[in-house]
Amino acid sequence: MTAATNSRPHDDHAPRHEARPLARRTFLAITGATAAVAAGGSAAAAAAPARLPGPVLAGGSHHGGARSERAALAFLQAATDAYPTINTGPRLAQSYTDELGLFSTAFVYDTALAVLALLADGRRSTLATARVLGDGLVYAQEHDPVHDDGRLRQGYNVGPYTFYDGNPQPHGFVQPDGTANIGWQFGFLGTAVGDMAWPGIALLQLYRRTRDRRYKDAAVRIGEWITANTWSTQPLGGFSFGRNGADEPVPNGSTEHNVDCVAFFSMLRTVTRDRAWSRAEAHARAFVARMWEPASGWFWTGTNDGVEINRDPVPLDPATWSWLAMRDRRYSRALDWARTGLAVTDVAGAPTSQMPAGEQVSGVTFSTASLTSTAQYNGITVHPQGVWLEGTGQLATALADRGGRQDRLRARALLTQVQHAQDVLGAGQHLGGVEVDGGVVAASSLLDSGFGFGYFQVQHVGATSWFVFASTATNPMRWGGLD
Template identity: 30%
Template sequence: MRVVSEGRRAALGTMVAVAALLWTANVPARAATASTAGAELAAKTCATLTARVDEIPGSGSVFLRSYDNAFAAGPTSEPALSVAAFTYDNALAVIALHACGQRGQALRIGEALLDAANLDRAGRKGRLRNTYRAGVQKQRPIPPMGWWDVVENRWLEDSYQVGTATGNVAWAGLALLTLAEATGEKRFREGAAGLARWVVEHAADPRGPGGFNGGVQGFDNAPQALTWKATEHNTDLVALFDRLGDGGEWAAPAKAARGFLDALWAAGGDHFPVGTTPDGVTVSRATSGLDAQLWPLLLRDAPTGWRAALAYAERAHGVEGGFDFNDDRDGVWVEGTAQAALAYRAVGRKADADRLFADLLQDVSPGGFLWATRSAILTTGLAIGPESKTADFLYYRRPHLGATAWAALAAQGWNPFTGARLP
């Protein structure tokens, strides 16, 4: 249920209008056999991520832009996305850059995450917003994403972008723990612990299957709790609490998040339902989520029986050349296809991972990021936010930092949940 892709709803009309144009951009031909594709994909994605940090002047903290335009490295034309740096994407970039051996570049983004986590504009320690502005981060507190609207002649913010999604907080915590383990600096671990405490304080919900809800959405003067619970978010939290340490402060939260996964697995039988409805109790069966099937397989103590979810993903989400976000199978979700490649590596299916690496090489955009989709538009079956009346969370064919980072992780064989390279 993570919504990281498309900014405010007002931008959706513009995106639909340009989607057909984006689809006409050149798609590179397959340039490698399966046996060499992983190495080529790793080289390309690591080089792109490194260059994106290095092109920002100085050595201070930075956030990376999440989306490029269709034709080159550079911002899109939509104000809500042109300089949007989604927290989730930047957390992934930290971990991927570390896996690529680029610690200095990973640290520049990590410093920005740490600063943002240590002091929110509302004066709350441990809270992260879903989106910040890309570039050098000089202002303190680091402000969340916003933009000047020339039509309305005023400053605008988006209710999702200034909100705090539980899964995004967890991923930022995993990024900070990656840096803590790499550098031995306690401040990164303390930052991750602060984020985990925010989740425990604001998102814990013992009702039904227990676990943690979606977080908070809305503007500072009218925050709205997201009372649904996501399998994806609770998977992220199992990894975060596990990395923070066995027992002690994290024992009960870890048990709650893992208990949610066990309950959802029991409800699904051979797969993980996407989560609950907004009552926090009823299992949602309205749609299926690919990441809900794949991410639990990356956990340190994932039961072997959970591998049935991968077979389910192949049946319900598999399409030619990759995987769809949901089970309507209307196209390839590039980020999720990279996640599947990593899941294949995690369960020892290297040939299947190599096949996906060869397909993913087709998805490198002119600017170096991987496209978010292969089709012009991809449905998810999910809503952008609580005000949505339809399943309006869509992915568009635009170059995406998150997809690029996942491809780097998969090609490098780096498990972001355990902080270790796969055998």
């Protein structure tokens, strides 16, 4: 895959054995991380006990659903508290279990999802954890070691480790000089629009629940950074990808990111009553409309230069998030395309499957390219029928939100599959060296996104959060959608 065929920035396509500034989701292709998960993830799954899934009902009304939700929320709490002796104040959640090989990396996208999932739960204890993470996002914004313009970096370190080259990283989220511990070891220094919009959404939803103005003010600063730095004047319009680790503009434009902006700017308009956010929302919405392919019922992935549309591969998240953000019936067919066009079933014993003996999981994959890929990550061949559990949770959430009778039934069926994956995959994994349970793995078997990176069988804050949204029948992309 070359930069000419997808919306990710050029740095996403660096050789897999070179650490360079990367955009969200590309991090999984890094040497060491892939080796760790390829060896550890499948071994953990093989050791997991086989349990039959129980039905999951929206809101956790069935005891199996309530049990699964509690386990998922406990995992989010564990990811927040992974380094209790070193992180005693504001902090971010470690995104993946240690077995992935990214050590204590916390991606702001995942922390934003954790905040939203904890708010969806609604209890006082989970609200307290959501506030700790929200405070962490505010702290990162206010204590960047280089910039003071409202930006967040892609990822941060939240605990000590020794890097692959033998150099120690001894600090937690807050460094001795008071600055946020940015993730320079893996090159997670850039700022992408989607990685800004999701924390903005989380902070606004947290403001709705708490009325703490710090969260609203931080979200406004995020919105101002996006509009000041990424407003595209190219023919396709919308908002470009962001800035790389060298603080250079990245011209790519992502449909997914512009959908995020529609949701975020709509909330900012509601909260601030400033009409400038309506203009920004319309600018993002117009880009999304240009990416719609009515003949096929899907959204193209975006653009590399603001002029030409990228038409291959076609990813899942614009389909699911467009409904959650806009609820526009013109685009609702994208959910039906995603449900059938990206459907996969991972069966134990199939070539390249990493499912434990006797098990299978169904759901959806990342993109059209994932269905036929034969890529390898550190010598391990991907599985074309690997289930992307985060995306399966997204689809279940969107179908439940659309709310037709068949939608609700299909959402529940997808939830049952994610719950089963939660039960049987990812056992024996760790956060900060402590064994954890209850998280949903990123993928049932190693899968290729089609954009030069993969997903693995390791417990993931993002996948777990989307399971919570689906199980509680909430919508994180709408103002009040978590109430």
